[in-house]
Amino acid sequence: MIGVFTLFSAFPFYWMLITTFKRTGDLMKRGNNPFIYNEPPTLENLRVLFFDTLYVRWLGNTLLVGVLVVVITLLLAVPAGYALARLTGRWGEQLGIGIFLTYLVPPTLLFIPMSRVIGDLGLQDSLWSLVLVYPSFTVPFCTWLLMGFFKAIPPDLEEAAMIDGESRLGAFVKIVIPISVAGILTVVIFTLTLVMQEFVYALTFISSVSQFTVSVGVPTFLVRGDVYFWGSLMAGCFIASVPVAVLYNFFVDRFIAGFTVGAIK
Amino acid sequence: MVDRPEWLGPLMIGPAVLYIVLLVGLPFFLALYYSLTDITAGSRTLGFVGLRHFTDIIGTTKFQTALKNTFIFAVGSQVVVIVLASILALAMQRDFRGKWLVRFLILLPWVAPISLGTIGWLWIFDSVYSVINWTLEALGLITQDTWPMWLGKPYLAMISVVGVHVWRLLPLATVILLAGLSSIPQDIHDAAQVDGASFWRHLVQITLPLIRPIMLVATLFGVVFAFTDMIVIFVLTRGGPYDTTQVLATLAFFTGIQGGDLGEGAAIAVFLFPLLLAVAVVFLRVARRSEVV
Numbered sequence: 001m002i003g004v005f006t007l008f009s010a011f012p013f014y015w016m017l018i019t020t021f022k023r024t025g026d027l028m029k030r031g032n033n034p035f036i037y038n039e040p041p042t043l044e045n046l047r048v049l050f051f052d053t054l055y056v057r058w059l060g061n062t063l064l065v066g067v068l069v070v071v072i073t074l075l076l077a078v079p080a081g082y083a084l085a086r087l088t089g090r091w092g093e094q095l096g097i098g099i100f101l102t103y104l105v106p107p108t109l110l111f112i113p114m115s116r117v118i119g120d121l122g123l124q125d126s127l128w129s130l131v132l133v134y135p136s137f138t139v140p141f142c143t144w145l146l147m148g149f150f151k152a153i154p155p156d157l158e159e160a161a162m163i164d165g166e167s168r169l170g171a172f173v174k175i176v177i178p179i180s181v182a183g184i185l186t187v188v189i190f191t192l193t194l195v196m197q198e199f200v201y202a203l204t205f206i207s208s209v210s211q212f213t214v215s216v217g218v219p220t221f222l223v224r225g226d227v228y229f230w231g232s233l234m235a236g237c238f239i240a241s242v243p244v245a246v247l248y249n250f251f252v253d254r255f256i257a258g259f260t261v262g263a264i265k
Numbered sequence: 266m267v268d269r270p271e272w273l274g275p276l277m278i279g280p281a282v283l284y285i286v287l288l289v290g291l292p293f294f295l296a297l298y299y300s301l302t303d304i305t306a307g308s309r310t311l312g313f314v315g316l317r318h319f320t321d322i323i324g325t326t327k328f329q330t331a332l333k334n335t336f337i338f339a340v341g342s343q344v345v346v347i348v349l350a351s352i353l354a355l356a357m358q359r360d361f362r363g364k365w366l367v368r369f370l371i372l373l374p375w376v377a378p379i380s381l382g383t384i385g386w387l388w389i390f391d392s393v394y395s396v397i398n399w400t401l402e403a404l405g406l407i408t409q410d411t412w413p414m415w416l417g418k419p420y421l422a423m424i425s426v427v428g429v430h431v432w433r434l435l436p437l438a439t440v441i442l443l444a445g446l447s448s449i450p451q452d453i454h455d456a457a458q459v460d461g462a463s464f465w466r467h468l469v470q471i472t473l474p475l476i477r478p479i480m481l482v483a484t485l486f487g488v489v490f491a492f493t494d495m496i497v498i499f500v501l502t503r504g505g506p507y508d509t510t511q512v513l514a515t516l517a518f519f520t521g522i523q524g525g526d527l528g529e530g531a532a533i534a535v536f537l538f539p540l541l542l543a544v545a546v547v548f549l550r551v552a553r554r555s556e557v558v
Contacts, residue, residue: 002367005353008432010370012385013377015396019388080281087274095278101545102289106493108514109538112521112531113295116304136288139281168273197378199496204522215380219500230388237384241377248376249369252440 013241019234020045045231054209055236058217061127065213066195068131073138073191078184080139081146082172086155096147103140107200110136115204129205130198130213138194142187149183150176189251196244214240299531318532327508327516328533335512337423338498339491342430346487347480349431350438355468357439358446375436383500386429390416390501419509422502426510430497434490438483445479446472478551485544485551493537513537 021041049055084096114133123129157179158171166174177184195213202216209221218236300318302311322328357368374382389396416422449472457467495514498504504511504519513536521530 001356002353002361005349005356005435006367006370009372009374009436012382012389012432013373015389016385076281076284079277083274083277087277092274092278095282097549099281099285101548102285104489104541104544104548105289105293106489106514106537106541108493108495108517109296109534109541110289110292112517112527112534113292113299115522116299116527117292117295133288135284139284140289143281193376197380199378199380199499200518203499204518215378219380219384230391233384234388237381241373241381244378245369245373245376249372252372252376 016234016238045235049232049235058212058214062213065130066192069134069195070191072135076139077142080143082150084147085150099140100144111204138191186251193248296531300535302528304527305525318529331511331513331516342427342491343487345431346434346438353439354442372436374433379496422510441483445476449475
């Protein structure tokens, strides 16, 4: 039972891995058994990927955008999450749910006006357009996650510090942030993975090869008309997928806790 | 002054709210506004055209097909996802050796960048070198002349894109349901055991009613993702063959971004809104009800 499901889930990734080391001649023979190496494995596809395309550059672009978006997200979401958890009353709760709901507004509804706005700002075809727009889906979700996280910290800790003469803000910076490292780290990982996965905006705003991120670069550049560089394509997909997946896997439970809001008590 | 809660709260939350208003709220209203104008990618001025875009597109076969496909794609994939995710979540409840590895493998489709995962499928479905077809042929189920063109035949293409979407959303739904299952207190299960409830009765009368709210949440997210997603379809079929897998999101992209007709593209995308509104309402009711518990 579980075996069938696992096969269904993991097979495409296994397939990427096998294809990565296959010679083109081996891939392009109909009679060949696709499950085995009919010709000796090769590193040629990886060579093409790393030296004949801008793959490394795309990885760098993705990382650059990711880091900048993480910084913006933290600056906006950490204080907001704390304010929602501690300082606001009834309207704070409404606001919290409102912020979370904006996470559900899909890029496919916003990308048309966004493309115009980005053009008017002169950010067309620049990585800065992504840095500007990506926090619009990371901030709502991360604010929500952090709110839950801060709520779980006993208020007594800050109150004790405030009795000792610390201001509310001081208590937040000196007491709350240090014990929230795990929560903040979760937000960092999610922001990075969301940036890595984003496709619609990147496809809409970016048109020159040197500015691509991985999720758009691999599908557009390694397909030339009807010619698919399957070996390199699969290598590019596998390398960009699996490490992220491993990272994500460590944090997935928190993510789900954020998703399910109050449905589990 | 800065330390009084009535000042500090708004001060801390202000920047985030401002950002969201500017980058989600504003574009959202712009989308509504554009849908009433004749704006194009190159134009400097806007002419107001009222509801003309809407009356124009509603009549076209292209739009009606896309609307129908959106529903088929979203509802079809969600039904399959919920059924499979329930089975899988129940199976994953037990402890067994290597569970963490199985969990990791099952989560892969959700955590890997979707555009890249979908390219893996593009290769698996390839018209000439499809591994599925090779296997079926090796098993003697099909011959060289009856190779199915997974992405080239109308019905098969729809089945393929729904299948890949199921593959992508199944992990999320499963993990959400697992969280729901593990939140049921063990003594409820024990009590049922003591009373001698059969497996099915236990499932139908105890387990399912208890995880209904969380199932609803999983379905809601799934519907939103399926309704508004364009990545799977964009990578696999570009809406083809002959628009049989064209959905609202891809149609909006091809019309508004690639065709440059922002007004009409926006009008198509705006059709996604009523659905989102419905989802938001249900979501709020669930959230409110669980606050009471």
